[in-house]
Amino acid sequence: MSSTYKPLKISHLSFGYDKNKPILNDINLTIPRGGFSLITGPTGCGKSTLLRLIAGLNLQGKIIGGQIENVPCKWSMVFQNSDRQFTMATAYQELVFTLENLQISRARALKTIKEVATVTNISDLLHKKIVNLSGGEKQRIAFAVALAMKPDLLLLDEAFASCDQRNREFLQKQLLTFKNYGCTIIAVDHNLDGYQDMCDQVYLFKNKTLALADETETRTLFSPKSKMELAFKIPAKENLVFASRNLSYVQEKTLVAKSNFYLPQNSSVLLTGENGAGKSSLFKVLTKLLAYNGSLSYQNKEVKKLKAKKYLRNVSQVFQNSDDQFLMVTVGEEIDFSLKHNANSLLNEEKIQHILKSWGLNRRDQVVYSLSGGQKKKFQVLLMVLANPDVLLLDEPFAGLDLASSQEVISFLKKYYLSQTKSLIVISHQFNNISELCDYHLHLRDKKLTYVSH
C-alpha cells in the first residue's frame, strides 16, 4: 500500500545540537491522512523547526532520537517570509518552474496554471515582477503554486504573517480546496484566527514538547480575545523633532501620500497599521534608506540634504531582524565597542554588567548570532540605548518576547533612554503594557499617518 495512506507518525522525536540541550524533546504526533492539524506556541519554541524536519529541509543540528514516518513524497510548503518563497521572477515563471519540477506535461500545465490563477485571483499578476508586489499578493501567489502542485502534504509556516485580515480570510478559504481532495495539512501559527472551523486537532508546544489540546484548552484558544482598551493623547504640534509637509513615499506601491507627519520632542509613540501598509518603510524614510517626496525636516533641516554619517548618529533604528544590528562576533566585543562610543551618561560598565547578568547575557565569548531570539532583541535595545541617539525607532522589538521580558525592555527604555529628552517610535503588534511605554498612538491608514486617541 502506498505510504500516503498511512497516517504521518512522529514518535519520540528529539532534535538539537547535542543530547544535553535539545531544541525539541520527545515529540509524539499522529496525523491521519487528510487531516488538518494546527500547531501553536510562543515564538521561538521550535514549531518551524518541527515543520522543517517533517519536510526534510536543511537544518543546523541533528535528530538525537526518535523518528518520523510516512511523510508523503509530494509535499509543498508556504513560508512565513513572503520574500523567500520564489526562485523565479514572475508568478507565471514560478508556476512553470514548479510544474516542470513535477514533470507535468505542457498541455496539462497550462490548464492548471489558468485554473489556480483564477481561483487565487492572481490572473492579472501572473507576469508582473514578484519583487514589486505586496506581501499579501506574494502569499496569494505562493498559495497558487501550492494549489498547482496538488500535494499530499501541505505545510504552512506562519503563512499568513504578512497578510492583512482580508487576504488571510481569502487564503484560508483556499485551504478547503486542499482538504477536499484529501491533502494532509499541518499549519504552524501563533495567531489562531480563522482556523476554528477547519482544523481537526490542535497541538500545543510546551517545554520543547507537544501536547494535544483537550476540549477546554481548544475552546479557550479559539475564543475571541477581548479588545484591549487603550487611551492616548494627541500630541501638540510644537517643539517638533520631525516635521513634514505633503510627505509621500513609495515602495512597490505608494504607501503614504501627502501626509503631514510630525514627531514632537520628548515623546514616545506607538506606530500601528495593517501588514504591508508602510510602517517599516516610514522608518526607512527616517533613516535615509528610502527616498521620499515632499518635505521632511529634522530639527528644521531637510532630511534629504543631511549627510547620513552624522544624521544616523542622531536618528537610529532597532531593526526588525536582530542579526542586522550586530557588527561584532561576540557579546563581549559588542559591549566593548559600544562602551568605547558610549554616549549615554546614565550607563557605565558596572551598570551594564549588572543588567546583562539579570538578562542572562553575561557570557562574554558567546557569539551574538547564536543567542536566542528573545535575548537578541534585548541585547539590540541595550546596544542602541548606549549609542543614545536623539530619536530611536524600534521595529517590532517585542516580537517573540514573553510578558516578563517585554516588561524588562520597557523598564529599561524608560529608565535609561526616555528619562532624557528623547523621542521614540515603536512599531508593535503586541499591546501588553504598551501604554506604559507610549504616550501617543500614530496610525497608518489609507496612505495617511495620523495620531489617534485609542
Place this chain on the structure above:
Amino acid sequence: MNPSLKLFLVLIISLEVSLKANLLANLILIFISLIYLFIHRVSLKELLGLIFVPLIAAIAIFIAIYYYSPAHDLIYAWTLFSRLYTFVFLGACLTKTTTATQLSRSLEQNMHLPTKFAYGTLAAFNVLPKIGQEVKRIHAAGQMRAMNLSFYSPRLYFKAILSAISWADGLNDAMQAHGFRETQARSIIDPIALTKKDWLLFILLLISFQPILFFLYI
C-alpha cells in the same frame, strides 16, 4: 536567435577579438551590433549609456598607448579604444535582447546544463535587487554606531556574507518546497526552440567573421 547560440557567438567572437588586434574588424562589429540593437528597439537612453559609461576607461587606454608607450602607435591605440566598445556592444547584443531567465532555460534545455547550475544561478540573480538593499542596511547599521563600513573593511563583507548564507538557505528551501530535486529530470512546458536553421545561422556568422578578422586590415 537561440539564446545559447547567441551567447556562444558573442563569446567566441569576443575571445578572438581580444587576442587579435584588428581595427577594421572592431568597427565592423560595432556597426553590426548597433544595427542589431536598433532592430531590437533598444532605447536611445540605453544606447547613450553604453557609449558614455565606458568612455573614461577607453580614453585612458588610448592616451596610455598613443602618448606614453614607446611605439606611439596610433592605429593600435584606436584598436584598443574600439575594442573596449566592441565588447560593450557585443555584450549588449546579448543582454539587451535576452533575459537571464531565457538564457538559463535555453542552456538547460538546449545545451543540457545541469539544472542545479541553471536554477541555482537564476535564483540568486532574481534576488539581486534585495542584495543592494541589504548592503545599504548593513552600512546604515554601522553608521548608527559610529562605525564606517566601506569596501576595505572585512566587517562589511562578513555581514554581507552572513546575509548571503541566510538567503541561500531560504532559496534552497523555496526550491525544494516547489518540488525541485537536483537529480530528478524535469518536463518542458515552455520549450525554447533550437533548430537546424539556428545552427546553420550560427556557423555561417562565425565562419564569415573569420576572414574579416584575419585578412581585412587597414
Place this chain on the structure above:
Amino acid sequence: MKRTLHVKDIILITLIAIIFGFIYVASDNIYNFLTLILTPIGYGPLANDITMGIWCMAGPLAGFIVRLPAAAFLGEFLGSCVETFAMAQWGAANFLSGFIQGLGNELGFTLTGYKHYGWFTLFLSATTTTIVTYLYDFFKNGYNQFSIFNMILYFVVRWISMLLFSCVLVKLIVNLLERSHVINLQTTQD
C-alpha cells in the same frame, strides 16, 4: 567522503559573487577617480590593476566557504555572468575576464590539493590570478606595447592589489566567519 556541489552551494557562491560585484560597482567611483587622475600622466589603465584585487575577491572567498573544486572558479565566473546582465558596463569583456580570473583563482586552490585552507593558499591564489590575468591583459589590453619598465610596474601593482585584497582582506573576512561558527557548519553539512 567527498561531497559534491549542491544547489545550495551554487546559490551561495553566486550570491557571494553578486555581493562583491555590488560593492565593487559602488566603489567604482574610486576606479573612475583613479583613472581620471592617472590618465593625464599616461597611467590611466593602472587604475584597473590597482582595483583588480577587489574584483577578484569573490573567487577565493567562495573557495574558502565552500571547500570544493570549482567553487573558486565559479565564484568569479558566475559573478561576472550575473554582472554582465545586471550592469552592462564592460559587456562581453566581463564574461571573458571572469572566466580568466576564475581560472587563476582556482589554480591556487588546485595547487594545494583542496586540502589546505590558510594564508599560503590565499597567497598562492592571489599570485596565480595575477599571473594568469596579466598574461591575458598582455594581449587584450595592449600591455605588450608598454615599455619594459611599465610592463613590470603594472605587474607589480596588480600583484600588490591582489595580495592586499584577495589575500589579506579575504583572510580577515574568513577569520570573522570562522569565529562566528558559520564556516564550520558549511563543511560538515551533507
